[in-house]
Amino acid sequence: MKIYTRTGDKGQTQVYTHEVLKKDKDDSLLQCYGTLDELNSVVGLINALLIEEAKHASALLTDVSDWLYQVQQDIFAIGFAMSNASQLRDDAVQELETHIDALTALLPPQTSFILPGGHVIAAQTHVARTVARRAERELVSLNKQHELADNVLQYINRLSDFLFVLARAINHALNIEDINVTAS
Known part of the structure; x- marks a missing residue:
């Protein structure tokens, strides 16, 4: 498969559905493809970081890696579901x-709003949540x-919830407390 086609050099590209469509690159369908690609890349980064960290830390992080691999497959499937019969x-x-339920059971109750942050992997998971x-x-x-x-739509909504809980679980597994919002 050739990586460049030269068909997109003027702001259009082909979308393969039950027929081939030519779309402007700022078309809402392509915007969604791009955001899903970005989300999949960020989830891949989180997974790579977790695999590295799991060598030194909790078994939970190893289990989550398998979950994230499936999330990446699902995000890719959403792209197909947008353009074809898949x-x-x-x-x-x-x-x-x-x-979500399994991770929540491991966590202390959430009693306030939480700021993104803590361990770099948890912070990156919050970035993925905002992209979701x-x-x-x-x-x-x-x-x-x-x-x-x-x-x-149900999946992508639940995915952001999963990523929020996962960020908390990563911090918890690495003994880092949530960063609570303080009233001013």
Whole structure:
């Protein structure tokens, strides 16, 4: 597969659905693709950092690495679900909820708003969470013009929740306290 096609040099690209479509690169469909690609890259970075950190720390971090690999597969599937007949796995949302519940059970109760930060991996997980929120906003807009499967919007919403809890769990596993918002 050739990496450059020379078809995008003038601000357009081809999208492969049941037919080949030519779209401007600022089209809402391509905006969503780009944000999902960014999200997938950030999740990949978090996973790489966790794999490195797991050599020195908690077994929890090793388990989470497998979860994040599946998240990357799911994000990629969402891209296909946007443009073709492929769909996100039916159990993907439930799987995220199961992971959220498992991680939450390990954490002290949240009693205030939490600022992003702590360990660099947790901070990067918060970055992924904000990218997931942007992807959700873009998918909601896209859904007004291009019908998406119901579980796509559910999944991306739950993914940002998962990433929030994961950031807390990473800090907790590395003995770093949440950074609570203080009243001014």
